[in-house]
Amino acid sequence: MPTYREEPATVITSVQNIRVQRAKDLNRKKGRVLAGQFLLEGVRLVEEALASGIPLHEGFYSERLLNSERGQQLYRQLRTGGVDMVLVTDRVLQAISETEQCQGIVMIADLPRYQWQEVCQKAGEKAAALLLIIDGVQDPGNLGTMLRTAEAAGVQAVLLTAGTVDPFNPKVIRAAMGSVFRLPLASAPSSDELRQVLADQGMAVFVADAHGERRYDQADWTVPKMALVVGSEARGPEPLWLEGASEIVRIPLCAPVESLNAAIASALLLFEAAKQRRT
DSSP states (O other), X not given: OOOXXXXXXXXXXXXXXXXXXXXXXXXXXXXXXXXXXXXXXXXXXXXXXXXXXXXXXXXXXXXXXXXXXXXXXXXXXXXXXXXXXXXXXXXXXXXXXXXXXXXSEEEEEEOOOOOHHHHHHXXXXXXXXXXXXXXXXXXXXXXXXXXXXXXXXXXXXXXXXXXXXXXXXXXXXXXXXXXXXXXXXXXXXOHHHHHHHHHHTTXXXXXXXXXXXXEGGGSOOOOSEEEEEEEBTTTBSOHHHHTTOSEEEEOOXXXXXXXXXXXXXXXXXXXXXXHHHHO
16 A cells, blocks of 8 residues: 655645635636636646646645555655645545546646637648637537547647637546647637638638538548538537538438537548548
8 A cells, every 4th residue: 555645734624715715716717717727637637737748836635646656656746846735635625626536636727828810820831730620519528529539630729719618627628638738729709700810821621511512531631731610519610611611521421310419520520631631
């Protein structure tokens, strides 16, 4: 059994503690925007954040973290790096994390500062680039899976339109499994503005739509600079994306199924693009 322990630390036992309340505020988008910070929890996600160079400033942990060698090692790494680690009870940690099974650690990190115009410009400067535009997806689990899939398929950056769930929602972060730390990720205030900037950068725009003109596996995904637009299952892409799109693609389905959720659809499309762009 692990035996690592430091000298006894002062334990926060009240959920009314001011530091605990500030951390809890980060579970809501308004709190994240005001503070410029977000929460991440669990040993694996904290390890991913450290490996990705995400600035971590403060952490809350319970004795549960130190019950494993891996948890002890992570704790030592954080303390050695100068991160302020606050010991709390399991009940307090549970209140901060708002998950059913907290793993003994919750960290506060800085929000990445990507500007959507700069993301488009940098993509436009490359000889080849593949962007994913997520349009109005509101389910956190779907968005997190889409981000993870985008990274796996070699997408250079992801842009979100208005109405899409906050990518730093704790549920999105858990589903993305660290991809939010590594992918350039930004929200555009207007689809119309985003479409214009993409055009200015010479980006072809492929749009996924149930009534698309071409099967996705018959489209040419080798266009050097391109963006794929995927909307929600319920509403599809915003109509303006269909106007002047370089290609509108569909995924053929067997009846009576009429649609796939956005995460599954984006996986099929992105890996078709990745396959063609590798050959």
